[in-house]
Amino acid sequence: MTTSSPYPVRIAAPASAAMPSRARKQFNNLVKKLEAERAKLALWREELPKIHALADREYRPLAEQFDARRKQLLVIYDQAYKHKTMGKKDKEKLQALICPAAWELMQADDDELIKAIYNKHSGGDYDQELNEEKERMLKMVGSLTGLDLDVEAFIHSPEAFFASLGEKFAEREHNARQAEPAKPPKPSKREEKHQAEQDKLKQSVRDIFRKLASALHPDRETDPAERERKTGLMQRANRAYAANDLLGLLELQLEVEQIDQTGLDNLGDERIKQYNRILSGQLDDISGELFDMEMSLARDIGWDSNRRPVPKTVLKVLHTDIAAMRAQVAQADAEIAEFADLGALKRWLKTVRLVRESPFDDGPWF
Numbered sequence: 001m002t003t004s005s006p007y008p009v010r011i012a013a014p015a016s017a018a019m020p021s022r023a024r025k026q027f028n029n030l031v032k033k034l035e036a037e038r039a040k041l042a043l044w045r046e047e048l049p050k051i052h053a054l055a056d057r058e059y060r061p062l063a064e065q066f067d068a069r070r071k072q073l074l075v076i077y078d079q080a081y082k083h084k085t086m087g088k089k090d091k092e093k094l095q096a097l098i099c100p101a102a103w104e105l106m107q108a109d110d111d112e113l114i115k116a117i118y119n120k121h122s123g124g125d126y127d128q129e130l131n132e133e134k135e136r137m138l139k140m141v142g143s144l145t146g147l148d149l150d151v152e153a154f155i156h157s158p159e160a161f162f163a164s165l166g167e168k169f170a171e172r173e174h175n176a177r178q179a180e181p182a183k184p185p186k187p188s189k190r191e192e193k194h195q196a197e198q199d200k201l202k203q204s205v206r207d208i209f210r211k212l213a214s215a216l217h218p219d220r221e222t223d224p225a226e227r228e229r230k231t232g233l234m235q236r237a238n239r240a241y242a243a244n245d246l247l248g249l250l251e252l253q254l255e256v257e258q259i260d261q262t263g264l265d266n267l268g269d270e271r272i273k274q275y276n277r278i279l280s281g282q283l284d285d286i287s288g289e290l291f292d293m294e295m296s297l298a299r300d301i302g303w304d305s306n307r308r309p310v311p312k313t314v315l316k317v318l319h320t321d322i323a324a325m326r327a328q329v330a331q332a333d334a335e336i337a338e339f340a341d342l343g344a345l346k347r348w349l350k351t352v353r354l355v356r357e358s359p360f361d362d363g364p365w366f
Contacts, residue, residue: 005035007254009247011272012265023272030279034247037286044293047311051297054318062325067105069332071114074098074105076339078117083342090349095121097352102126141165147172197277204274208249209241215258244285246278 011027013020020028080086081094102118105111106126115126142148147168187195216234221227233256240248253259267275294308301318303309339345 005251007251008035009250009254009264010261011267012261014265021269021272023269023276026276027272027279030276030283031247034279034283034286037283037290041286041290041293043311044290047315048293048297051311051314051318054315054322055301058322059318059325062322062329066325066329066332067108069329069336070101070105071111072336073332073339074102074114074117076336076345078121080339080342080345081121085342086346090346093349093352093354096354145169201274201278202244204271205241205244205246205249205278208246208253209237211258212237212249212252212256215256244278244282246275246282 009031011020011024013024077094077098081091081098086094098117098121102114102121103126105114106118118126145165145168147165213234216230216237218227218230218234221230233252237249237252239245240252250259250264254261254264291308297303297314298309301309301314303314303317339348
């Protein structure tokens with residue numbers, strides 16, 4: 001995969017200067033950083049569909065199989081618990097196995113049978129405990145945001161809660177705008193200067209785009225092949241302009257020979273400083289997009305490393321997780337077959353050791 005432009009943009013010192021100015025050095029550093037971030041983003045866009053396809057094809061079906069096996073084991077434990085030969089210690093161990101596994105399974109699937117088993121062995125009520133936990137979370141979010149949040153939406157589902165949260169934020173912003181005076185306050189000198197600078201930067205990008213559009217407009221071509229070539233180039237120019245992609249526009253100018261290296265080298269420092277401000281904003285935007293993409297994937301796959309994920313490492317970890325999940329399914333199958341014999345289950349329970357550190361009140365854990 002090609003991730004760098006065949007028309008690299010760099011600015012050297014003009015022949016009349018002894019060495020590059022600070023603005024020129026900054027320009028070249030920004031371009032190098034932009035190229036690196038664009039390469040990372042291009043790689044993620046290429047690899048993400050492969051990562052999601054592998055997860056959908058192999059990991060998720062195995063995870064579903066494993067959860068189904070765990071439910072079978074919970075039923076076996078529950079039935080064994082009721083058996084008259086099961087002693088007090090063994091019953092404690094079975095409950096220590098049942099409660100956390102049942103709670104975890106119900107986070108993904110509100111299975112009524114598993115819920116009944118959990119309620120029986122935990123001594124509580126799953127629905128009530130879950131609603132209490134959600135209400136605590138709701139109060140915490142409400143205190144942080146200052147919003148009167150929808151309890152029912154939050155309890156119904158995370159999606160409904162976040163939709164309600166978005167509506168509340170929008171409502172608050174709307175009310176704030178309504179409360180503002182009809183005539184906006186006059187901008188300060190600093191704000192006017194900033195706006196004028198932003199307009200100047202936009203005009204710099206617009207000027208480059210207009211030059212490209214004038215040279216590349218396909219409707220002016222009579223030769224079909226040349227019209228097709230210019231159509232593709234014009235589409236690239238439109239995308240770059242819409243994204244405020246100064247680097248992409250400059251690369252296009254080099255590609256169609258609208259500018260050359262000498263022309264770049266002879267740009268004045270004031271123009272280069274303008275370009276640097278645009279490139280700096282562009283770098284912030286693409287770095288932010290890349291970070292959001294990485295963090296979204298990290299949440300999806302439960303990435304627990306302090307280092308930011310990279311496609312090669314994510315694929316390696318995913319293959320490892322698939323192998324581990326396959327082994328867990330096989331182990332669960334073996335336990336289901338073995339524990340169908342109550343005697344075998346009781347012999348195994350003798351090897352289980354309990355400790356008094358339970359997330360479920362003061363009950364036993366192991």
